[in-house]
Structure formats: C-alpha cells, structure tokens
Amino acid sequence: MTDISSQGKTAGKIIEFEMLQNIAEDDNKHESDYKMLFQGQGKILLALVDTDGISQKDLVDRIDMTPQSTAEFVRKLERRGLVTREKSITDKRVTLVRLTDRGRAEIQKRTRSIPEYLRVLSDDELQQFNNILDKINGQMYRDIKDADPTLQNKYHQFMLNQVLHKIHPD
Amino acid sequence: MTDISSQGKTAGKIIEFEMLQNIAEDDNKHESDYKMLFQGQGKILLALVDTDGISQKDLVDRIDMTPQSTAEFVRKLERRGLVTREKSITDKRVTLVRLTDRGRAEIQKRTRSIPEYLRVLSDDELQQFNNILDKINGQMYRDIKDADPTLQNKYHQFMLNQVLHKIHPD
DNA sequence: AAAAATAATCAGGTCTACCTGACTAAAGAG
DNA sequence: CTCTTTAGTCAGGTAGACCTGATTATTTTT
Numbered sequence: 001m002t003d004i005s006s007q008g009k010t011a012g013k014i015i016e017f018e019m020l021q022n023i024a025e026d027d028n029k030h031e032s033d034y035k036m037l038f039q040g041q042g043k044i045l046l047a048l049v050d051t052d053g054i055s056q057k058d059l060v061d062r063i064d065m066t067p068q069s070t071a072e073f074v075r076k077l078e079r080r081g082l083v084t085r086e087k088s089i090t091d092k093r094v095t096l097v098r099l100t101d102r103g104r105a106e107i108q109k110r111t112r113s114i115p116e117y118l119r120v121l122s123d124d125e126l127q128q129f130n131n132i133l134d135k136i137n138g139q140m141y142r143d144i145k146d147a148d149p150t151l152q153n154k155y156h157q158f159m160l161n162q163v164l165h166k167i168h169p170d
Numbered sequence: 171m172t173d174i175s176s177q178g179k180t181a182g183k184i185i186e187f188e189m190l191q192n193i194a195e196d197d198n199k200h201e202s203d204y205k206m207l208f209q210g211q212g213k214i215l216l217a218l219v220d221t222d223g224i225s226q227k228d229l230v231d232r233i234d235m236t237p238q239s240t241a242e243f244v245r246k247l248e249r250r251g252l253v254t255r256e257k258s259i260t261d262k263r264v265t266l267v268r269l270t271d272r273g274r275a276e277i278q279k280r281t282r283s284i285p286e287y288l289r290v291l292s293d294d295e296l297q298q299f300n301n302i303l304d305k306i307n308g309q310m311y312r313d314i315k316d317a318d319p320t321l322q323n324k325y326h327q328f329m330l331n332q333v334l335h336k337i338h339p340d
Numbered sequence: 341a342a343a344a345a346t347a348a349t350c351a352g353g354t355c356t357a358c359c360t361g362a363c364t365a366a367a368g369a370g
Numbered sequence: 371c372t373c374t375t376t377a378g379t380c381a382g383g384t385a386g387a388c389c390t391g392a393t394t395a396t397t398t399t400t
Binding site: 068071091094095 | 379380
C-alpha cells in the first residue's frame with residue numbers, strides 16, 4: 001500500500017529540484033537552458049532534428065502551432081543562422097526548412113550536457129534513478145495519450161520516442 | 171568508479187521527463203504550471219509566502235529584480251486579486267505588499283498537487299527517489315552557492331530552504 | 341532648514357510567444 | 371480554363387518578462 005505522504009514529500013522534492021535547476025540556469029545564462037526547448041523557436045529546432053528539409057506545412061502539423069507563428073519562428077531561427085529556408089522546386093508554394101550545422105550544434109548544446117549534479121550519485125543510485133525515470137516517463141506517456149486520444153497532436157508523438165536518440169546516438 | 175555513459179543515459183531521461191511534464195501541462199493549461207513559479211509574477215508570489223506585509227524594497231532585495239519590474243508585477247498581481255498593496259503608516263514612502271487568501275491558494279494550487287505519475291512507483295522506489303532527490307538537490311545547493319559566493323542574490327537563499335515547508339507544512 | 345538619500349512611480353522600450361484576419365501565388369480538379 | 375484548395379506571407383494585436391531614465395514624495399542627515 002503506497003504511502004501518500006511519502007508521495008507528497010517526493011512531489012515537494014521534485015519541485016525543489018526544478019527550482020534549483022532554474023536558479024542554476026540563471027547563472028549559466030543561455031548555456032543550457034532547456035526550458036526553452038519546448039516552445040517557440042526551440043520547439044521548431046527540435047522538430048527539425050530528424051528530418052532534412054521539411055515544408056513549413058509539415059512543421060505546422062507536427063508542432064501544433066499556427067502557420068503564422070511557425071513562419072515567424074522559422075524566420076527568427078534563420079536570422080540566427082540555425083536554419084535555412086529555400087523554395088521547393090517541385091512545388092513553388094512550398095518553403096523547405098532545414099537545420100544548419102549551427103542549428104544542430106545548438107540543440108546538442110542544449111540537451112547534451114550531463115548535469116553536474118549527477119556526479120554525486122553512486123552507480124547504484126544512478127541505476128535506481130534510471131529505473132525510476134523509466135517508470136515515471138512511461139506513465140507520463142500513457143497519461144498524455146489518455147488525455148489526448150485523438151493523437152492529433154503529432155508533435156507529442158514525435159517528441160516522445162525519437163528525438164533524444166537522434167540527437168545523441170549512443 | 172562511476173559510469174559516464176550511465177550518467178548520460180540518466181541525463182537524457184531527465185530531459186525526457188521535463189519534456190513530458192511540459193507536454194502534460196499544455197493539456198492542463200494553467201492549472202499546475204510550475205514553470206512560471208520562477209519568474210515574474212510567480213517569483214513574487216513565492217517571495218511573499220513567508221512574510222505578511224513586506225515593502226517593495228524588501229521584495230526587490232530578495233528577488234533580484236529592478237524596483238520597476240517588481241512594481242509592475244506587484245500591480246499585475248494586485249489586479250488579479252492575489253496580493254494587496256497599502257501604504258505604510260510609519261513611513262509614507264513605503265508600500266506594503268501582502269498575499270491575499272486567493273494568492274496563497276494560487277501558490278498552493280501550483281505546487282501542491284502530487285503528480286499522478288508518482289503513483290506508479292512502489293514504496294521502495296519512492297524511498298529511493300526521495301533519497302536521490304535529496305542528494306541531487308543538496309549538490310545543487312552547493313553548486314549554486316559556489317557559483318554565486320557573494321550570496322547577494324538573497325532570493326536564492328530564500329527559496330532554497332524555506333518556501334516549500336511554508337506552503338505545505340506537514 | 342537645506343541637502344542627500346530612499347521608496348516608489350511614470351513613461352517608454354525591447355524581446356519572446358502566440359493569435360486572428362486578410363491576402364497572394366501557385367497547384368490541382370473538373 | 372476557370373474554380374478551389376493549399377502554402378505561405380503581411381499586418382496588426384495581446385500578453386508576459388524584463389530594462390533604462392527621469393521624476394516625485396518622503397525621510398534622514400548635517
């Protein structure tokens with residue numbers, strides 16, 4: 001029988017953990033801020049990882065944003081040199097977007113780094129932590145799917161299994 | 171000897187965890203979005219938890235923001251009915267800010283809820299998880315202190331040990 | 341009492357994330 | 371060869387998180 005108050009304690013610690021991450025990021029300014037991987041420009045960057053040249057339309061479909069917003073973010077990314085935009089030859093309405101090397105590097109920078117704090121865990125603890133995260137993440141996948149059974153939000157699907165491996169193949 | 175690749179795996183899972191939280195929050199819209207506890211209005215709300223009536227000046231000192239921004243956020247919170255502002259009688263320059271009940275409730279709403287996903291953990295795992303989080307958080311406290319030894323950023327100090335217990339006393 | 345310091349406000353600005361509505365340029369269908 | 375659909379753009383807007391500079395009250399110091 002699961003102990004509710006222990007769950008509560010854990011919940012608090014998780015919040016604390018997130019707070020601390022946030023504070024730590026304030027200090028590193030820009031370097032490893034993965035808050036911003038989940039919206040706006042970051043979201044687009046991520047959505048481009050596993051493709052090479054995708055139309056804005058397809059982008060829109062996977063990230064669940066209006067075409068206008070999408071276009072705006074793509075443009076911003078272009079200005080930052082993280083993506084390129086070029087007209088398709090086969091369909092002249094279409095704009096193809098692709099990551100530049102700098103774009104790819106940017107994502108990597110923002111997701112790769114092994115947080116320093118993991119160094120305090122022993123091998124055993126690391127093992128346990130892996131385990132726990134697997135369970136939790138698994139549950140969250142399920143919860144999300146339940147909450148959004150239409151699955152029309154392909155962005156989710158997309159994120160969920162592919163991205164990380166693409167970015168950091170073993 | 172700690173296994174680096176295992177750390178890498180864990181790092182990936184943590185990112186995945188954060189992604190999933192973010193996605194889940196998209197669905198709940200507004201309800202439990204603790205991303206926004208760490209900036210702007212949320213930050214102020216949090217800074218008010220353990221006080222009853224604090225001057226904007228003191229607020230500024232603890233949250234590391236300009237007085238102007240602070241004033242702006244306080245005003246916004248006032249409009250939302252989450253704080254009150256009143257002139258001090260002893261020093262007529264001073265504006266005292268305090269949380270309303272609704273403000274307090276708001277914070278609670280945003281921090282209290284025990285994430286559903288914790289239910290998949292056994293008592294043992296919960297125990298392990300608590301342990302791990304303690305270790306990690308402890309390390310992060312230390313890292314932050316190291317990175318910012320001036321400690322001039324009192325906001326950090328403030329957050330770190332007090333808030334959560336105030337919000338959810340056992 | 342005059343000068344200096346302090347708490348806060350006003351005005352105006354930047355940048356990000358989004359959105360709606362109106363519109364253009366191609367492509368596809370009949 | 372029109373008619374409609376499609377991909378994308380333009381214009382303009384809201385709202386949040388910040389910031390700088392200038393100014394107003396009030397308190398403190400001298």
